[in-house]
Amino acid sequence: MALCSFLTMLLIHITLFVSLCYAADPFVNFEFEVSYITASPLGVPQQVIAINGKFPGPTINSTTNNNVVVNVRNKLDENLLIHWSGIQQRRSSWQDGVLGTNCPIPPKWNWTYQFQVKDQIGSFFYFPSLNFQRASGGYGGFIITNRDIIPIPFGTPDGDITIMIGDWYTRNHTALRKALDAGKDLGMPDGVLINGKGPYRYNDTLVPDGIEYETIEVHPGRTYRIRVHNVGVSTSLNFRIQSHNLLLAETEGSYTVQQNYTSLDIHVGQSYSFLLTTDQNASTDYYIVASARFVNESLWKRVTGVAILRYTNSKGKAKGPLPDSPNDEFDKTFSMNQARSIRWNVSASGARPNPQGSFRYGTINVTEIYVLKNKPPVTINGKRRTTLSGISFVNPSTPIRLADQYKVKGVYKLDFPTRPLTGAPRMETSVINGTYRGFMEVILQNNDTKVQSYHMSGYAFFVVGMDYGEWTENSRGTYNKWDGIARSTTQVYPGAWTAILISLDNVGVWNLRTENLDSWYLGQETYVRVVNPEATNKTELPMPDNALYCGALSKLQKPEDISSATSIMGSSRLFFTLLMIVCALIPIFR
Template structure:
């Protein structure tokens, strides 16, 4: 063999070895393309504008596995800015991909933008939705599943099927009209209905439910057990979920396996997701009702907006009929729902995304380094505007996102002065942010001084729900904390006139949104951010700013025109293949 051939063979061997090493080291990628646009639909029998993904409402379920890289190319066909956020999905080391205004500039109309993040060390059931301009009230949402790796055992037998159900209150007015109502200083009023997977109620009552409304049907086989993942994607209403004559065996919630318990029904608050195992063990003489009904409201007023679908056995002999299964009869028992919530416990012996048991992280023995008491109250008037507050501050979204301002040292974009306790003076509108300590352990007490239920969510983290109770939280309330198997999740309810305490291990560097999931209060300013910075400058704990980052506010001048090839960036295997072809051509030329 001559020198040229030897060089070619050696070069090819080295390059192919590097190529194989590169591709095998990469975690798998799941890729989705979302065309987000308006369509006309009639979920409650009245034509209205909804937000669809690829022409469908709701959007597709993202199906991924632990450690997968998730790539979602978004084409914004709306007439306004857009961002998607991933409720409970932790973008490890990359708040750039979080999809809220505090971290990322919005995607302008007619633009493409590609999300690219890794679902590292996670399993579980979640959903995604548009985070801007009240858009979630018009749709744009879908399920998000993170499956465990095959080498990690799950604490139950493999189900016969996996079913995603999205429930939520619904208005016939679109998100633009609802925004205008809030901007004018008014409440939204009662929703027009409750949808199940974007569809209206089954006609269980000829008087209450109009004819020719499309309803959701879930098809199952008798005797089999299915995993049913249920998310409340609505505007502001807690819903009770139940399936006629069937037990709901709770198995997981927002990335944590639970102690498995049977419920005849479960309250699912706005922004929450639960995963049930349901065995089809009933007589197939007829179909069965699937019900999502409003909670903590005037029951007689809300009767007309109950969400009803159908569970259909393959050998069913007839349609569902008769009265709907009853919701909890606890109108005069304020503790029933809270006790149900307290009964949801962490399965400390089950493995999560890794082979070690969930309970190997002994959160109850970690010293708390910082405490924040966050209190809400009924909307107030600030500078002539009706606003919602958290600890006396109504958050104002910055023109330059906080994370972007940090990266390019933009001064005055925000204040790092969010109070540890509620303000005693007048409420104010500010871009005020919590200064979190990297690798600290934060205790957050959420005090709900309103007369309605709230759900609170933290992006980028799962927190431990360690306590809840009625009345005002005090230092003595810590004596009630569950320091062993409190559930780890991303969204917790706070009952009216009550408090909920959570513990957060601040190990994920970035700027992370803390908000109410009630869209009306969120829109009016009931949110803040937790800023977590690693003081060690050379320690790579956060991914760099993405190549396709958008620029706005004080950095608008840096924004380049739309690059239609931007969606291809970040796909290393494509780059390697192209490079291999190029080297082959070069080496061929060398040999000649």
């Protein structure tokens, strides 16, 4: 009887859990300890931001619909936020990790992020978003793989390789920040890093001896997926691998029409993944190169990152000159035409960007239009600032989303202009009032002398057009309304415009900014506030229990509770473990 009762109760519990076994999404858990280390990526000892003692930090591996839990211990001497660049946190800007949305993690504190990577695949990265910290490191890759039931539009690669490229200064982020505060330009970077390491000594004059460089080992006759992220400060980089073609396959969550490139311009904040076939002979190693673009190349020769691709049967070191970068001195449209050639693979299966399940974005009626124009830095109230449409954004002491939650008045204004201001520029906390389920057209006009990259949190937008000159209403005639790439970061060339379309179906407060760290730090950003007017909680997740408080709400902040982070991590692991045990028992009792 006892056994019968036990089995009866077990079957009842199994019945209750069975739906969860087929519907619940797994948790993946990570521990991040963010601290300073001393490193010499360009041969000069300097302070670097590491995660778990490593620079760059670990790559987060997850799968579509996974619940990601990252427990962050801030061991820096200043506030910290981790931003998940390109991760569309559906229904929750509470975890986005930017100052206009979240209160920072204080020094020596512990805080846990928890979000779901819903309806996504692809190559992304994370980085510290405050105080110019990305210039000192703290970044790493973020991979979202497809679920097994969803096919990918290429054969399964033999390996997966993450490559972080970016310009680098031997001054740390605090020194760079002070220079900007003093109204100075940062000047030419000291080099380009590849996976946190300096250049291979391909030239005895340009590269000093004793610098550690990155070596990537591959087997001959195989195909690898290489995910490349530009995590630098402000320099566009041309990426290439000597004697090898790069078959573009995906960018920031969208599969692309596959085509070969001998090199590709990767702008600040952008991510691409290529299929690399190791089909060359192994007489020598091969150069992997990331070199500065849209600069005076004779002056910037030393600002070049060089790593080594080594076949397992290689017979010697790489030698000779580096493979040439694009020669477009007299053709300024080369890079733009290359960007235009990147098209969305509309026939591929897999998770899709917003609007969910829609491929005919070109037939959706536009409900609101914003022309956002940036110019060279200006002086406002005695300070050197950058602007977007004449407004230099001021981060509020109380984050916008937190102010909404507690109905704190006067934190921001919903008055961001639809067209650039004609009067004197001003410093304000001015926010775009987005219409829920609206379809927004944004024209990014770059009237500066350098390339700008623009990113929007919480969304993938459709890049539908770009050209030189001033955008006009007639420019819409050149838009790609069928297979424009969907991504979260796009470049805008100097003296040119880029047009994007955004389906505002993700409720929250989302950062729209330049990815160039110097321009971002000085105010070239805003936020898009998207609120569901209906009385429902189905379109946004509730405020997390461990939310931090600051500004006007700082009195609500309780002392740090270390156990809360542990309990979140522990409960998710325990729940998932129990769920897996029950699911494993189901076939026994069927």
